[in-house]
Amino acid sequence: MSGHSTYEPKTGFERWLDSRLPIIRFANDTIITFPTPKNLNYWWTFGGILSLMLGMQIVTGIILAMHYVPHVDYAFNSVQRIMRDVNYGWLIRNLHANGASMFFLAAYIHIFRNLYYGSYKSPREVLWILGCVIYLLMIITAFMGYVLPWGQMSFHGAVVITNLIGALPVVGPSITTWLWGGFAVDDPTLNRFFSLHYLLPFMIAGVVALHVWALHVPGNNNPTGVNVKSKEDTVPFHPYYTVKDGFAISVFLIMYAVFVFYLPDALGDAINYVKANPLQTPQHIVPEWYLLPFYAILRAVPNKLMGVILMFGAIATLFILPWLDTSKVRSMRYRPTARLYYFIFIFACLVLGLCGAHAPDDMVIPNVAGPQFLDANLNSYVWLSRIGALYYFVYFWVITPLLGLTETPLPEPESISSPVLSHPASAPAGAAASPEKRG
Amino acid sequence: MLRKGFAFAALGFALLAGPALAATTNEEPANVHWSFEGPFGKFDKEQLQRGYKVYREVCSACHSMDLMYFRNLGQKGGPFYDPKYPNPNNNPVVKSLAHDIQVKDIDTDTGDVVSRPATPADKFAAPFPNEYAARASNGGALPPDLSVMAKAREGGPAYIYSLLTGFKPAPAGLTLAAGKYYDPYYAGDLSGSWHGAPNKVPEGGAISMPPPLTDGKVTFDDGKPSTIKEEAYDVAAFLAWAAEPKMEERKAFGLGAMIYLLIFSVLLWFSYRRIWKNVAH
Secondary structure, three states: OOOOOOOOOOOHHHHHHHOOOOHHHHHHHHHHOOEEEOOOOHHHHHHHHHHHHHHHHHHHHHHHHHHOOOOOOOHHHHHHHHHHOOOOHHHHHHHHHHHHHHHHHHHHHHHHHHHHHOOOOOOOHHHHHHHHHHHHHHHHHHHHHHHOOOEHHHHHHHHHHHHHHOOOOOOHHHHHHHHHOOOOOOHHHHHHHHHHHHHHHHHHHHHHHHHHHHHHOOOOOOOOOOOOOOHHHEEEHHHHHHHHHHHHHHHHHHHHHHHHHHOOOOOOOHHHHOEOOOOOOOOOOOOOHHHHHHHHHHHHOOOHHHHHHHHHHHHHHHHOHHHHOOOOOOOHHHOHHHHHHHHHHHHHHHHHHHHHHOOOOOEOOOOOOOOEEOOEEOOEHHHHHHHHHHHHHHHHHHHHHHHHHHOOOOOOOOOOHHHHHOOHHHOOHHHHHOHHHOO | OHHHHHHHHHHHHHHHOOOOOOOOEOOOOOOOOOOOOOOOOOOOHHHHHHHHHHHHHOHHHOOOOOOOEHHHHHOOOOOOOOOOOOOHHHOHHHHHHHHOOEEEEEOOOOOOEEEEEOOOOOEOOOOOOOHHHHHHHOOOOOOOOOOOHHHHOOOOHHHHHHHHHOOEOOOOOEOOOOOOEEEOOOOEOOHHHEOOOHHHOOOOEEEOOOOOOOOOOOOOOOOOOOOHHHHHHHHHHHHHHHHOOOHHHHHHHHHHHHHHHHHHHHHHHHHHHHHOOOOOO
């Protein structure tokens, strides 16, 4: 889509079609000849993996919907019927349920790769924002999908999350009732969640199309972060990246298959194999692993409304990141200080995930009665999640803007080709030391 | 000096800290080994047959298995599968096992509710007509459905085995209400019925199910001695099978998928090396 097209129609039919609907030209320019930086490493293969996972979820989801019954009395048993009586139903359902986790895993790697190499910076802000929209839609879709099997965690998770909206002043309770379609999470809620869970993936697919479009205008960023200068810096997408992405996808599928065939329930909660019972609340209500960090931020704040604001703020922050980052250097290969804070940020996200999985009052270090501080014990997951949440926001709102102004980055290479072609000793230290550029 | 200050501060904080909060506890399930563990594990058919007998003669008096049909017993991977009868509805063993059980039906000539012997196409009959009847017969407690029990608890079959063999007399200081039994593997909070030291609340909970198994309660057809442990072990295996009758199919399919993906990955790796051979990157 960027640059002029190199497509030449070869047959009469292609010429005829090309002057009416240049769809072959479009496909050719998008996935065949598209000039792609030649130094993309394996962290760049997750875009392809994500497309595959979206397709996988849509295909398996459509088949599941043929057998699923969205009714509070039958939903749980209909899922079990899929597992027991539908031909290869166990396979379809395991692919779908574990596929959600794999989808999020790939999305997180994709996002963290983006943060490291500064891909969100000019001229790729719109590309980044569209990615954030996809991520937000994924969260909503996954949440609604988790409600559908109508197990104990499905139901009580839905109660907890929909109740959050009720924390909004004035309009909150009305919106909650409107969402529920009644005065509690019940059959109307399940029905609309099913309907929306079927709709949203197609909206995601639409935004993905925009995302790819927005990618193909400026072209790919690359591990050095410097712009493509000449034709020497690029290779055509096919066959170079189709084969490299293909290999990465195949390896990713092996990991996916390990979960589907050998650990199908490892990422789920045992209590969700108990049919939903509104009168019996589980001891701990926890979301799926991929939402735990946000859950921890929510619970870090004693005030419910503030918790909700911070949780949504954590995602909203991502949208404006291109304008929070003041550094002109894209890749953290040449920003050693930023790199340090970046790895602490990853650690903070993992810690938040850990906090989300534990009850707030649980001790972090077992059998150590820590001191009480304000409203909670210091040796509790409440305080750990507060530290994690604080770092999350400080990283984006304080460290990222200030660091760009104060740090001294290492010299960037002249072009993509120069650190590759010249002898490692003469290349800039950061580039030569980076093992990930291999491959 | 500084270190001493820290020690005092720590002591002060420790005194300020409130007492540990009451919470649900239970002992970790025993480390039991199963024939169906691991990527190649399969169910032991004889064990499943014994386990079915334990369920039928003991558990089914109170516990339903609403997701199970008699035909499941004769399907591939099931306890009574016979390759001579690929359609389990024709399997004579399954037919006779079903025939032993009476199920409710409606006489289509009169509309009356009648009882008739079950066929392989019938569900396992529930012991109680509804939840209220179940509670009324069990001191207010509801015996849970066992169809997916082996997946619905942390530890799965090991939990079931531990629970069934774990009943203990209530320790001194623990006063249980009538109709409650102490089991350290059952998740619960006993701090309300505990009169001993507050930091020594026993792990586990008070369960409404009396110890269901005794030595020799079931006579196994294959002559295996029916100790409590054997009965619990076999019924836990049976429930693991019932929770996922397609487990063997899943693992077998998985093996093919893994081999395919590994070969595919290797081929793609070499294709990648070859295509990129002349590109410095």
